[in-house]
Amino acid sequence: MSTADTRQGLHVENLEVAYNGVPAVRGISFEVNAGEAIGLIGPNGAGKSSTLLAIMGATPRTGVVTVHGHDISGLAPEKVVRTGLALVPEGRHVFTELSVMDNLRLGAVARRDKSTYKSALEHVLDLFPILRDFGHRHAGLLSGGQQQQLAIGRALMSDPDILMLDEPSLGLSPTAVDTVFEALDVVRKAGKAVLIVEQRAEFTIAFSDRTYVLHDGVITLSLKPEDADNVEVLTEAYFG
Amino acid sequence: MNQLIQSLVDAISAGAVLGLAALAIGLVFGVIRLANFATGEIITAAAYSLILTWDLGWYISIPISIIVAVLISLLMELAVFSRMRNHGPATLLIASFGLSFLLQRVYELIFGNNVRTAPIASGLAQSVDIGGIRVQMLSVTTIVLAAVLLIALQLFLTKTSLGLQLKAAAADFKTARLVGIPAGRVIGLSFALSGILAAAVAFVLTVQSGAVGPSFGVRITILALVGAVIGGIDKISGSLAGGFLVGFATSMLASWLPQEMTNFKDAFVFVLVIAVLLFKPSGLLIKGRGVVRT
Numbered sequence: 394m395s396t397a398d399t400r401q402g403l404h405v406e407n408l409e410v411a412y413n414g415v416p417a418v419r420g421i422s423f424e425v426n427a428g429e430a431i432g433l434i435g436p437n438g439a440g441k442s443s444t445l446l447a448i449m450g451a452t453p454r455t456g457v458v459t460v461h462g463h464d465i466s467g468l469a470p471e472k473v474v475r476t477g478l479a480l481v482p483e484g485r486h487v488f489t490e491l492s493v494m495d496n497l498r499l500g501a502v503a504r505r506d507k508s509t510y511k512s513a514l515e516h517v518l519d520l521f522p523i524l525r526d527f528g529h530r531h532a533g534l535l536s537g538g539q540q541q542q543l544a545i546g547r548a549l550m551s552d553p554d555i556l557m558l559d560e561p562s563l564g565l566s567p568t569a570v571d572t573v574f575e576a577l578d579v580v581r582k583a584g585k586a587v588l589i590v591e592q593r594a595e596f597t598i599a600f601s602d603r604t605y606v607l608h609d610g611v612i613t614l615s616l617k618p619e620d621a622d623n624v625e626v627l628t629e630a631y632f633g
Numbered sequence: 634m635n636q637l638i639q640s641l642v643d644a645i646s647a648g649a650v651l652g653l654a655a656l657a658i659g660l661v662f663g664v665i666r667l668a669n670f671a672t673g674e675i676i677t678a679a680a681y682s683l684i685l686t687w688d689l690g691w692y693i694s695i696p697i698s699i700i701v702a703v704l705i706s707l708l709m710e711l712a713v714f715s716r717m718r719n720h721g722p723a724t725l726l727i728a729s730f731g732l733s734f735l736l737q738r739v740y741e742l743i744f745g746n747n748v749r750t751a752p753i754a755s756g757l758a759q760s761v762d763i764g765g766i767r768v769q770m771l772s773v774t775t776i777v778l779a780a781v782l783l784i785a786l787q788l789f790l791t792k793t794s795l796g797l798q799l800k801a802a803a804a805d806f807k808t809a810r811l812v813g814i815p816a817g818r819v820i821g822l823s824f825a826l827s828g829i830l831a832a833a834v835a836f837v838l839t840v841q842s843g844a845v846g847p848s849f850g851v852r853i854t855i856l857a858l859v860g861a862v863i864g865g866i867d868k869i870s871g872s873l874a875g876g877f878l879v880g881f882a883t884s885m886l887a888s889w890l891p892q893e894m895t896n897f898k899d900a901f902v903f904v905l906v907i908a909v910l911l912f913k914p915s916g917l918l919i920k921g922r923g924v925v926r927t
Contacts, residue, residue, distance in 0.1 A: 471813050488801045491801065548812075
């Protein structure tokens with residue numbers, strides 16, 4: 394892919410990931426454009442998390458990944474973040490011994506425009522008011538839902554154009570899941586692209602503009618929001 | 634009573650030195666999972682620098698020894714460990730053993746097998762009377778030096794962006810990179826800080842002994858490594874506390890064991906270590922059994 398590529402958003406072409414020679418992702422292709430939410434669902438071991446980690450440069454891969462037309466192959470994760478991608482990892486992985494504010498400060502390390510730090514911080518604190526209330530609390534003392542909000546807030550502090558989330562609803566109460574997805578809707582409506590990997594199929598299909606089903610590292614189906622209530626489609630998605 | 638207080642001051646001082654040495658190891662381990670056995674050779678290099686340049690004045694000699702320690706530390710990372718980034722902690726540890734032996738031979742070639750001597754800060758070897766209790770000036774200086782360094786390090790880690798990045802990387806390196814913290818920057822920083830701490834340790838040890846040979850830094854590194862492990866090498870504070878505990882225990886045993894048993898003081902310390910490893914293998918300051926990181 395040359396740097397003359399003028400496409401916007403995230404483009405993944407023929408992505409392959411293998412661990413010790415065992416394929417985890419087998420040549421998948423998809424795109425995520427500004428202002429849209431894309432879901433990736435599938436059973437355990439389907440290759441969902443590997444896809445996100447490979448896009449971030451955190452695991453070896455082949456294939457082409459471009460952000461706004463720029464090939465990011467071979468870039469280290471910390472450089473990928475600077476191209477406009479951010480990942481909220483599975484399990485949240487906030488820095489538990491640091492305060493909420495310090496976690497958010499660290500998220501801003503990769504900001505391309507440092508002059509807008511304060512307004513970005515205000516935006517995140519407006520989106521997740523609980524983080525303002527608990528700003529000086531150790532992140533490890535937050536509940537799972539609050540930690541998820543912090544992890545998303547930290548990712549937003551880098552001012553990404555494309556926000557990727559790995560299992561954002563994992564281990565959260567229904568109320569916390571609602572809070573998280575309401576915030577993601579705001580993010581999407583602000584023009585950012587959102588790529589969500591989830592186990593909760595109905596929820597993801599209903600939220601996303603398109604949802605891809607992964608099976609054994611291959612995209613087997615593409616679903617629309619109206620498929621969320623279609624039991625046959627969901628059964629097909631998960632059991633083939 | 635006086636003897637008890639004197640031995641307590643000495644033990645705190647010994648604990649402070651070993652705490653600093655363990656911290657030098659723990660800082661690097663936190664970031665790249667390297668228990669750098671060659672930290673001893675950074676200490677030795679700083680000690681040689683002090684001994685060989687002391688005639689120029691302490692205000693020249695001490696900065697030179699710090700610069701040498703930082704440069705050797707960074708050179709180790711650049712020449713050896715940066716090329717082994719994808720290897721596990723065991724491989725990195727073995728590599729650091731190799732590097733340690735290699736550097737000892739290099740020092741032997743350059744400076745010879747015999748020790749080099751110089752009266753480093755000889756004024757600190759005297760005792761002072763504090764409230765009727767005689768304590769070694771060096772012990773007091775060591776405690777003050779360690780306290781200043783720890784406060785400075787704490788301020789750096791909590792108040793500066795670079796320090797926060799290092800702290801985050803030491804807690805979870807993989808996530809730190811995903812957040813956008815540059816790996817090379819924090820790794821280099823951890824080695825540089827490790828070098829500064831090693832130089833401080835070298836200063837105290839050189840004042841104590843006034844002599845340096847090729848294997849000068851080996852014993853304290855073994856004890857510091859042990860301290861870091863029993864304190865919890867996964868945490869910066871764990872390494873510091875473990876190092877302090879081992880130094881404190883060694884010094885107290887040297888003061889209070891019967892004369893005929895003082896040669897076995899290290900053995901007693903290692904019994905303590907075995908006990909800790911049996912009942913708390915992840916380290917005293919790590920909650921639970923610790924997390925295996927890849």
